[in-house]
Amino acid sequence: MPINILMPALSPTMEKGNLAKWLKKEGDKVKSGDVIAEIETDKATMEVEAADEGTLAKIIVPEGTQDVPVNDVIAVLAADGEDVKAAGAGGTASAGGAPSPQRGEGAGPAGGKAEANSHAQDRADQRPTPQPPSPLPNGERSPPQAAGEGAKAPANGRVFASPLARRLAKDAGIDIARVTGTGPHGRVIARDVEQARSGGGLKAQAAAAAAGPAIAPAMSDQQIRALYPEGSYEVVPHDGMRRTIAQRLTQSTQTIPHFYLTIDCNLDRLLAAREDINAAAPKDKDGKPAYKLSVNDFIIKAMAIALQRIPDANVSWTEAGMLKHKHSDIGVAVAMPGGLITPIIRSAETASLSSISAQMKDFAARARARKLKPEEYQGGTTAVSNLGMFGIKDFTAVINPPHATILAVGTGEQRAIVKDGKIEIATMMSVTLSCDHRAVDGALGAELIGAFKTLIENPVMMMV
Incomplete structure (x- = not known):
């Protein structure tokens, strides 16, 4: 039986994508795991792997096609021993109808490459598969839903969810049974898991996320x-x-109700420490240093440790309750053609400065080439936006949900300061913390930015 290859969802929020390039042509043999196409999303270019073996019988969506909806049939694969011409003709005829899902499970964002069937079951499964209501933080149950909306759990206790949703839930440490499904007949799909991670998984929030905010005409x-x-x-x-x-x-x-806190940091000690560390960096066989730290690397590390020292500020607001994060996952704004993206340094509080530096160089290069994987730029607990390299003295940044804070970093410049009653010259840097007032109050935000200032002005404290 011919196997329809579907447009995969390469991130939980993806609805359409551009079919940039076919890496196989009609008549080519395909093995499971072969990269068959490249898909462009709004943030990255991703490779699509085949989930089955056979012969590529028909390419339905030519390369260069834009805005191809997720789950549309893009090609047809003839199974081993099957007539290729017949499979191609059959696939073309059925392309406009309901696609038949491939076998296997999609790799999805968590694996970096999406298999060609990653979301087939998000739409194809039409069995009645309702979902139990999501528990509220105080132990109460959410109100019963109307019939057909996933209000009742199946008698055998099974949770109905797409393979990609299960994979995302496992990687995020989320109990799939506590996620409210918004797919066909209450099926849990990838969008529901992403919403559960950032907003508690309540059905009303998932619906709001699906609808999206209104934008001025x-x-x-x-x-x-x-x-x-x-x-x-x-x-x-x-x-x-x-x-x-x-x-x-x-x-x-x-x-998000924003408010802003600005503070000046003395960089003299940090700059001296940076110079010493870079000078002591080991050399490779070509004489190049193993690493070269930037001021931004210290800023990322300082923000990560500050969040650990002020854990009540390492949070995300949801209607269901406050998410208190255990690690400091720092998103760092990177400019790229047509916009910006925030790749995330995971558990930055435990990462060495040289590791942060290496990760950022890799992220920046792949971001500009649109080669980042979704799990590399989704989530995080806060963000850093640095415009100091452009000579910007200070600015305010817009919080990127689901974060509760973002740090805007200005340039380091020599200024006259008063120290012990005398005017001295020091290299100063202004930083502004944008806070979500629902999650971080003024005093708490002041504690966080104060802890950051202490670390920046005493960089040796980042080493212990």
Whole structure:
């Protein structure tokens, strides 16, 4: 029987993608695990692996096609021993109908590469598979849902979820049985797990996440012509990344009550320590140092340790309750063509400065090439945005949900300061902490930025 290859979901929030390139052509033999295509999302270019063996009978969606919906049939695979021409003709005829899922389980974001069937079962399974209600923090049960919405647990206690959702839940340490499903007949799908991780898994929140925030309507063609003379501009269509940034930051400014705390840090000790550490770095056989630390590496480390010292600030707000994170997973804003992305240094409080430096160099290179994996830029507990290299003295940054804070870092510059009643010259850096007032109050935010300042001004404390 021909096997339909579906457009995979390469992240829990992906709805469409661009089929950038086919790496196999019609008639080619395909083995399980072979990379058959490259898919572009709004953030990255990902490879798609085959889940089955056979012959590529028909390519339905040609390379270069944009905005291909998740779960659409993009190609047909003829199984071993099957007539390739017949399989290709059958696949073409059925492309517009309900796709038949491939066998096996998708690798999804947690594996870095998505198998071609990663979300087939998110839509294909039409059996009645309701889901139990999500427990609330105080031990109460959520109200019963209407019939057909996943209110009742199956009699055998089985939880119905897609393979990708199960994989994501396992990697995130989430009990899949506590996640409310919004897929067909209450099935738990990848979007539900992602929402459970950031928002408690309540059905109302999942619905809100699916709907997305309202964005102010754009100017009409008539309004544009009235404001700007014809020929004085060109229209550059928005790509997926720019639309995603607009949606998320609009959501942030409309739903998160921001407040800001600014403090100045003396960098003199840090700069001296950085120079000493870089000078002592071991050399490879070509005479190149094994590492070269940047000021930003120290900033990431200081923020990570500060969150451990002020654990009440290492949180995410959800309607169900406060998520108190055990580790400091620091997102770092990286500029890339058409926007920015925040790859995450996981457990940065335990990482060495040289390790942070190496990770950031790798992340920055792959981010600009759109080669980051979804698990490398999704989640995190806070973020750092550094515009100091552009000479910006200070600024405020918009919080990136589900974070409760973000640190905006300005340039280090020589300023006149008063020390022991005397005016001296010191290298100072202004930083501004944006806080979600629902999760971090003013005094708590002041403790966090104060702990950060202490570490920056006494960098030896980061080594112990």
